[in-house]
Amino acid sequence: MESFLLRIGNGLQHISESLFVGMCQMVGTSKQVAIRRETADIEDMLNRQLNTNGKVIRMLSGSHREGFRLKGSDWDYMIWLNDHRVIIDMSQYCNTANTTLILSDSSESPPGFALLELLTRSRYGVVQLACITMNDRVYISSSTHRQLICSSVIPNSVEHGPCGSGYIAGTLEYDTAWSFVSDCWPPSASSWIDRCHSWPGPEVVDDIIRNGIHFVAIGHPLGPHTNEEWRISFSQAEYKIVNSMNHCQFLTYGLLKLFLKEVMNQQSEDTNKLLCSYHMKTTVFWAIQQNTLPHWCPQNLLAGFWVCFKLLLKWVYEGVCPNFFIPQNNLFLTKIHGPAQNRLFLQLHELYKNGLACLLQSSSIRSYIIDVLYNPTLSICTDESTLRSQVDYDVDLVTESAITIVSMHTTNLFHFNKAMHTIEQLVYSPLTHYQAVTMQNFTATLFQYTAFQLQNLYTNTVCNKQLYIADKISRQMLKLAAKFGCVSDMLYIAMYYYKTLRYREALFVLEMTKVKLAQPYLMYRGLVDRERYTEAVGGQSWSTKMRQAVAYNVSLWNRIGYISDLLLEQQSALRDKSKQILFIPVFVMLHFLEFLCYRHVDTTLSQAALDELQVLVHHDQGQLVDDINRDITWEILGICQQITGNLQAALFSYEQSLTQYPFSNIQTATHKRIQDILSQQ
Structure with missing residues (x-):
């Protein structure tokens, strides 16, 4: 079966079309994804406009906001105080009684991280309780803030990265990241703007820069101030970029998520927690921006997947996964190195040697490939209007x-x-x-x-x-x-x-x-x-x-x-x-x-x-x-x-x-x- 799949040549286009139809059924058609995104957008719009200063803003983020409804995926929320603002330098300082100002200081932190100095007193008790003094300056400790949120603000939650994590109805997992918002684009991510020549488009780039960033409560494990640092989050920007994908690109991202869950993370217990969905997203972002595949269409779905998989394999070999916005921030730095990196590379290389036949190991994807192999004359219609009523x-x-x-x-x-x-x-x-x-x-x-x-x-x-x-x-x-x-x-x-x-x-x-x-x-x-x-x-x-x-x-x-x-x-x-x-x-x-x-x-x-x-x-x-x-x-x-x-x-x-x-x-x-x-x- 696998050797046959490797020899089918032009049949790959036929399989790509079958897989496109299958992914539309599993992930959704472009119209279904639009419904999910646009209803989330109007919720976000209403929440922002109905909550005045001093109130908490909550925004759906992560895969659900992007339009996925894959079984077992959790619900991610970003929450921040609307009357707290992070500035990048003191030239942006403004004396206002209604806003708590926080200064981002990245001078001693690894790329993508910063200390947050509290410039004006906060009326929010958790923020004040999380403050520590270093060098006669008051900083907000990310670890203390995270602990206080999980113990007193989000009931029945446990710390999970920068989030408070819990379950609804015993099975539905949620992650809530309390953060601080900044209207400023960080200088460390300025190179991203210069890279956006063709994708994403200038309107998307301008919108992303105008809406700024967030800081979430987790420091770099190898940084000098692990317990005090905050990580820059580009969650809003990533959502807008995913929105700018065409549907085939989005389904490629979904295919990688399924392949991660059902194949890559099933290789061994030693390596099943090294790669995550965020690495898949980063891979797709880079692959699209580098114009590795000229045409992302249903007939090229397998080609798009293979481009991304080879890029991921290269990164694992080198031990470097560059953050899409701040390439100096290596997402593999703390987990994928040494013996673990070597084991993961060998496992992924075995999948690579099998070629696209490695997809047969995915229980969700397998049937859409086999159907075409056994019925090479099977007529496949990729018109989405025929896939859903x-x-x-x-x-x-x-x-x-x-x-x-x-x-x-x-x-x-x-x-x-x-x-x-x-x-x-x-x-x-x-x-x-x-x-x-x-x-x-x-x-x-x-x-x-x-x-x-x-x-x-x-x-x-x-x-x-x-x-x-x-x-x-x-x-x-x-x-x-x-x-x-x-x-x-x-x-x-x-x-x-x-x-x-x-x-x-x-x-x-x-x-x-x-x-x-x-x-x-x-x-x-x-x-x-x-x-x-x-x-x-x-x-x-x-x-x-x-x-x-x-x-x-x-x-x-x-x-x-x-x-x-x-x-x-x-x-x-x-x-x-x-x-x-x-x-x-x-x-x-x-x-x-x-x-x-x-x-x-x-x-x-x-x-x-x-x-x-x-x-x-x-x-x-x-x-x-x-x-x-x-x-x-x-x-x-x-x-x-x-x-x-x-x-x-x-x-x-x-x-x-x-x-x-x-x-x-x-x-x-x-x-x-x-x-x-x-x-x-």
């Missing part, structure tokens, strides 16, 4: 938009005008279709959030006129949100009516919602009957699709009271600073609200709603209830059973809730409810 893109857009909305910071009621002004500006800016959809979802969420906050604010007012006005505005906001939102957004109206004792109005809304949720073409949790969805809403505007055929989980911001029956759970969740939102499966919330409202109207129908909820909780096989939301699902069933007086059933449900993965962080509430039952027996 519109339904696939709709699913992607729903998924990415949901991730974006729930990751945004909550907006204070008193900042509502600012938020609306920001939205108005963005609506009239040149948004892409995908960004417009995300803005639409965000606006609906903002209206829902504000409506309940407004109602809570005026609940205890002595002025009936104020209460009447607040109630009217809240209802208008919720109806407007449902008008351009999705099916599940109607449940917020029902919640509001229940909260304000309008049970029949709530039940009317619930009945309409129930009919829509029962439609066979509903898109929920990325699952959809494609044929029925296409028949029902295919060709319709996205707004129509949202109103008629899309549902999300219900999101309750834990700092706002929605319904009294869940306040205990929301208060429990707030014990974890990262749990801003309580997610409830939409069908669970539907039956829960039906049960609560019918108790005041018709006890028989109330019991029927409880029966439906019980069947859903006990017998759902992961179709309508996410595994990670089963703790709150059992909890809600227990609440309903406790209200009816069925204490034994409620006790069982609460105990079941405690056995689930504690994603919602409601254990304190569950234990209290159990104690309440036990005290009644």
Whole structure:
């Protein structure tokens, strides 16, 4: 098989095309990648504009920001204080009461690293606590800052390089790098600007320089101030450069990432941690900029991979992997040297001797090569429009938009005008279709959030006129949100009516919602009957699709009271600073609200709603209830059973809730409810 692959000559183009199709299926088409990037971009834009000075800015970075959704990849975030700025030299010093100034001093540090001298006092406690004095100057210690962030700011995290690392739902890994931002381009990276003759283009280069850099909390292991130094991070620049790749170049990068994981890192335990995804990215950057391959196209995908692999092999042989922005910064310096370097080179050289047949060792890639080998006349179409249907893109857009909305910071009621002004500006800016959809979802969420906050604010007012006005505005906001939102957004109206004792109005809304949720073409949790969805809403505007055929989980911001029956759970969740939102499966919330409202109207129908909820909780096989939301699902069933007086059933449900993965962080509430039952027996 392998010798045959080496002799097929012109067949390499055919295999390249097959592999291009396979990579589009595994990594995504250019349109799918655009959806992922553009929804992340609008999140970044909103976060920056809605957070004023003194607030924390969070930005998605790493492979997810670049557009990858490979299995097992972690989520990377860059976080920085918006009122702290790093300057490169004292000529940029400006005396301002609103900004903490930090001076970058790279005079004694290896290339790509610097000491950060605190010039003006910080109002942020962690920064002050991380300060040390050297030569009568105050510096921020990277190691101390990192330790303080992991111990007090990011709960349940451990140090991982410059990041605090942890897990969501037990399996989804995240890395959060707290950093300092600089608007200045470092002199040590000036040679990169001179190298950019053809790629990336001048507009990209100007944009990168204008947006500056970050400093992340890790020093050079061989530097004179390892515990104090900070590393220059070009994360924003790298994202913009990846964005400037054509899709074949991006898929080559993805192919290298897969090959690293499934082949190179499987050679031996001695070498499986020496190379990382960042080395693959650096390899692709250099290969493209050096114009090693004139045409990056589907027919040349294998040629592009081979160019990059040979460059990587050369670097391992020499023990030098030059940072793309600061070539003097050798990324191999601390790990790939001596015996380890020799072992790694021999292993990679064995793969090299096999030629492109080494790709057969990849479980993900192998089938796309073998299919062509056994069917040399197989017709392969590399037109991306044939690889994915519109339904696939709709699913992607729903998924990415949901991730974006729930990751945004909550907006204070008193900042509502600012938020609306920001939205108005963005609506009239040149948004892409995908960004417009995300803005639409965000606006609906903002209206829902504000409506309940407004109602809570005026609940205890002595002025009936104020209460009447607040109630009217809240209802208008919720109806407007449902008008351009999705099916599940109607449940917020029902919640509001229940909260304000309008049970029949709530039940009317619930009945309409129930009919829509029962439609066979509903898109929920990325699952959809494609044929029925296409028949029902295919060709319709996205707004129509949202109103008629899309549902999300219900999101309750834990700092706002929605319904009294869940306040205990929301208060429990707030014990974890990262749990801003309580997610409830939409069908669970539907039956829960039906049960609560019918108790005041018709006890028989109330019991029927409880029966439906019980069947859903006990017998759902992961179709309508996410595994990670089963703790709150059992909890809600227990609440309903406790209200009816069925204490034994409620006790069982609460105990079941405690056995689930504690994603919602409601254990304190569950234990209290159990104690309440036990005290009644």
